[in-house]
Amino acid sequence: MTVHPSLQNYADAWTHSIESISELVKPLVEGEWNRRTPCPGWSLRDIVSHIIGMECEQLGDPRPIHTLPRDLYHVQNDFTRYMEMQVDVRRHHTAPEMTSELEYTVIRRARQLRNESRAPETMVRAPLGKEQTLERALHMRAFDVWVHEQDLRVTLGQPGNLDSPGALVARDTLLDALPKVVAKDAGAPANSAVVLDVHGPVEFLRTVRVDADGRGSIDGAPSLGPAVSLAMDWETYYRLACGRVRATSVADRIKVDGDQDLGAAILRHFAVTP
Structure with a gap:
């Protein structure tokens, strides 16, 4: 079997x-x-x-x-x-x-x-x-x-092995936690969108959308007018999301366009592993 x-x-x-x-x-x-x-x-x-x-x-x-x-x-x-x-x-x-x-x-x-x-x-x-x-x-x-x-x-x-089968599992696991980070932890406003653009061995673009009730969801469709866009390489993304580094120590590897305060709040709450 x-x-x-x-x-x-x-x-x-x-x-x-x-x-x-x-x-x-x-x-x-x-x-x-x-x-x-x-x-x-x-x-x-x-x-x-x-x-x-x-x-x-x-x-x-x-x-x-x-x-x-x-x-x-x-x-x-x-x-x-x-x-x-x-x-x-x-x-x-x-x-x-x-x-x-x-x-x-x-x-x-x-x-x-x-x-x-x-x-x-x-x-x-x-x-x-x-x-x-x-x-x-x-x-x-x-x-x-x-x-x-x-x-x-x-x-x-x-x-x-930054693009190994385990890396793809990690990508999906970490992305599942992102709506809570954006909508609840960082307090993104209702009816807003946040775009995450990741490049490198594992590449993806995701949009977190916050509805009128403040609930977050995530999809792969781009947003025409996001409140903030975050761009970084895959290694920086996983290390931030797993609590291995703080955003202040890798600021040169992160690009924040749009609402700088919201971007900073998201990055402060980016770590999602226990």
């Missing part, structure tokens, strides 16, 4: 990114595992530990019994505390322990996906003791591993 057709895209994207991560970390020597990454509070080791932990949870493995230190500044709520557990429990693992556990986990997960026969709407494990559909779970794993692959690439100075 193979993966359901509606899940195949996510399975392929996950496979591409997770195999790339394995290749990136395989040659690392002990000291390199502690290098700081763009992901707030996490080293290379921490990112790989997070990936291992989340994939193990999808396999049904029990969560570790572990007490977190009190001085982790980036752990500020229940969600980040939940995520940190799988990370902190591996902070003293050696390089061979990390690579071997990652390899074993990838083998197990790949086998699980090859034999997946459940329907996409099947409810499965989610963080914080919640549940989500199998389709949502695999979608989020494909998104998560691509973003963390890019964290590793930035840290190691090995750019690549």
Whole structure:
């Protein structure tokens, strides 16, 4: 039995990114595992530990019994505390322990996906003791591993895969959150439009429209009179939307035409990942 057709895209994207991560970390020597990454509070080791932990949870493995230190500044709520557990429990693992556990986990997960026969709407494990559909779970794993692959690439100075299958999943995931950013968080006025023009390895133009009731929606049709237009390259877009950089630090890579105050408000709220 193979993966359901509606899940195949996510399975392929996950496979591409997770195999790339394995290749990136395989040659690392002990000291390199502690290098700081763009992901707030996490080293290379921490990112790989997070990936291992989340994939193990999808396999049904029990969560570790572990007490977190009190001085982790980036752990500020229940969600980040939940995520940190799988990370902190591996902070003293050696390089061979990390690579071997990652390899074993990838083998197990790949086998699980090859034999997946459940329907996409099947409810499965989610963080914080919640549940989500199998389709949502695999979608989020494909998104998560691509973003963390890019964290590793930035840290190691090995750019690549900005147009991979995972990049396209990331594009769609981040765009789904944009109407809320524009309409609710940034407070774009009713009956207005905001245009986002992204170029580079992944190119797209999207318009967020705010209706008379202040609700946002997104489509691919251009707007003749947008309140503001934002233009940037794909790498800048994903890094902003994933909270890896602030707009002030990449201002030279962003062009804002129209209402400058609204443009600034949108960029202040651009990060949509937890």
